[in-house]
Amino acid sequence: MRKRMITAAAAAATLLLLADPAAAAAPTPGAAGAGDAYYPTYGNGGYDVSHYDIRLRYQPETDQLQGTTTILATATENLSRFNLDFALDVDEVLVNGRPAAYRSTGEQELEVTPAAPLARGSRATVVVRYRGVPSKTVRYGFNAWLRTPDGGVIAGEPEGAWWWFPSNDHPFDKATFDVSVAVPDGTQAISNGTLVSQRSELGWTRYNWRQTKPQATYLATLAVGKFDITTGTSPSGIPVVNAYSKDLGDNDGAARASVERTGEIVDWLSGYLGPYPFTSAGGYVPNVTTRYALESQTRVFYSPRQFANGSNTSVVVHELAHQWYGDSVSVQRWSDIWLNEGFARYAQWLWSESEGEGTAQELADWVYASHPAEDPFWTVKPGDPGPDEQFALPVYDRGAVAVHALRNTVGDQKFFEILRGWPAERRFGNATVADFRAYAEKTAGRSLAEVFDTWLFTAAKPAAPTVPTGSVGFAARTTAPTEPRSWQKIQAATHEH
Template sequence: MNLSRSARLAAVATAAAAFFVIAASAAPTPGADGIGDTYFPRLGNGGFDARHYDLDVAYDPGTGRLDGRTTLTARATQNLSSFDLDLQKLEVTRVEVNGRRAGFTRDGDELRVTPRGTLPGGRDFTVSVTYGGIPQPLNGPIVFGSDYGWMKTTDGVFVACEPNAASTWFPSSDHPADKATYDIRIKAPKGLTGVSNGRLVSTYDKGGSTYTHWRESRPMATYLATATIGTFDVRTGRTPAGTPIYVAIDPVLKNSNNVDVYAVTAAATDYWSQVFGPYPFEETGAIVDDMPQAGFSLEVQSKPAYSAVRSESTIVHELAHQWFGDSVSVARWKDIWLNEGFATYAQWLWAEHQGTRSAHDSFLAAYDARPASSAFWQIEVADPQRDTMFASAVYQRGAMTLQMLRERIGDEAFFRLLPAWTRLHRYGNADTDDFVRFAERISGQQLDDLFDTWLFTTGKPTL
């Protein structure tokens, strides 16, 4: 059937109207307490789509106390009688839905909110939560055995939350599949700097406090949000290609390494913009804090966070994540190689760009360094399991997969694939199957054998 454009639009409008009539007539039910991620079954929440977070946080480094008010604007995806938010340990004193007092209960890390009336499917609503307490970092085997989340420093706090620690400091739908935009307002003792995502809207002193307001206008996963507070030397400007840059470095670390964080950040942002497609955010930068207990860095959206001055290679890795992980985020945590494999491969590309080693030679070095008997080869990269989701195989074998793909389909198709992938899923989510299908589409080749060997099979592949 060949309908006119007006007829097609009328048909779409009729179908949409019918959907909302059905939704409106459905009995209200509670939203699910998780989105169904097999690694974190109760992370994220069902029944609504997060749209925007307005975070107000006040932190006292002396006592470690955080007081906050979070207002989430969300769209109900069903008729809701109640819904959950993720929040760990902090005490909730008041909840409002659409400006009216709402009931709430706690069940572990779940905050169940019951509004006074039904929230209709397809409609936006707001929920405001007032809370406080002393946030505790998480610890365990997941993140290299390190603390992560809200981590107290000598002069403030270092906030790096992958994968499940955003809910240590604000109530949220804490899963990368539910992105939103953010306004983040930070109150800290006068003289300290609060650094967050996006661009700085305002900063001022009042009484004994310093207030900063940051706005991230591009969709962001919860684990990428930060409110890092401390004493920082701040440098701002633009990269050579014109992207605004904001770099904050703890003065304790100023002379601890010969890496010029500002210069490398600027250069890598511009180079990846050529290789991966246009830079996806309003500002680039870095947060470098003296936090030796955190043995990692994190691709905080727009400003990667480093727990010390890291190497040039680490900086280019975290900046590559702005495309692979931040703009294009995983649909489920088992797809984590789409973040870490790509960012590791970016390190190999950077060495190739610098003329120090080809990506092929980096591949061979990683491949030859591990005998077939190594436990490294026993991780299934496409589903590495929760406690080993950050195993070195996810990084290194993920990168090996990309080099094998490059050598199979050729440089022309491979370097057309990368920016096409980031453009297709810009500010969205994707999984491994999406990438396999897209690589086959771009290359015109059938690639099941390659991906089965390198992602879905354990054991050391034969070259």
């Protein structure tokens, strides 16, 4: 009886292998890149991450970082080896509890060879123990770790994870996160999501943050330093956590006057974009010399210099709009960046309308009139700008004009239905520009090929479009438009990255 059972089981396994050729395929190395044309070496193939557990110890005085990251992943093919993206020094790698061979190659590739191959569909637990001085780690000629007088900050796009945790570093592979950081007493550690616990022992305080919604690796942030932390809720009840370095100097008041309006602005945006997708919101302003802001999921990074000319709620609107367009719905590949920046910029235009500082039509007119046909501005295609122009001005401004052209084409009722419906349709997922066009056409009940091709994929200044009856737009003006009052504050968000 036992022999017949074994024979039957073997026969069943044979049939399974015959039915599924991929399951019978010999294990091979996973790709050392996600297949993104803009950044061929970023991300990796062969597996899908579901969760990162990042446990760190950081000494601000020396910038010494020690860490253990546990990665939960599922093999999507039969793997003899796989890659992680990482730049610090590795001490040990375990795969499913067994020591794995590893080596660093290229700029940020960590090749891992498990003791036994991973079968397609199997789950793997990968543990990486590491250490390093992030501020002294340079890759591709740059360093993304921002040193501050009292600690360090990581907030960067399209990369940043390499300097503090190993990952599959591409937006297409989103995961949940637990981030636990021990720092000397008197210093705080800030990350995404919700602070679930905090404990002090033997001169060190450990902060435990949790992000329960899928998050792209570049949207994971860490800030260590001495902060003034404020907490509260939005009018609708969303928890808000903001933090400010205690040495912001002349920019302190303007920064607080802007970022402390986060709760109000989140609720305002919800009226246009639908329910806020996450369980907390907020931002932080560390003492750094950078000029950009970044839409780190639930905990936006702002540079103090963005408030050097006074308060600027428009920048806050831009970054918070990304929580829907960019964070909840993320790009499938980096060429789809218009889905992030065009809509975040347009949210600023809607804010300008609500503040009486210039309508969206006036802002679109200003962009159109400000750039003559021979201006290189029009050679950048927001729908596929190329890696060198990914964060160039046209992706923002021409990208927002494209959004407005869509609005004028389908009318306000359908436009705001699209604007609100899209984040619900793709909640916590990824999408391409083509996906958005298909959704917009389905909602509008008509082809939108001309709008998308003209404003997103034509490397020339389009002819002035028509506008709804009763509106004064590009072609109907008899005099040059004047600069809207909101323009300079809107532009402060352009140097985001």
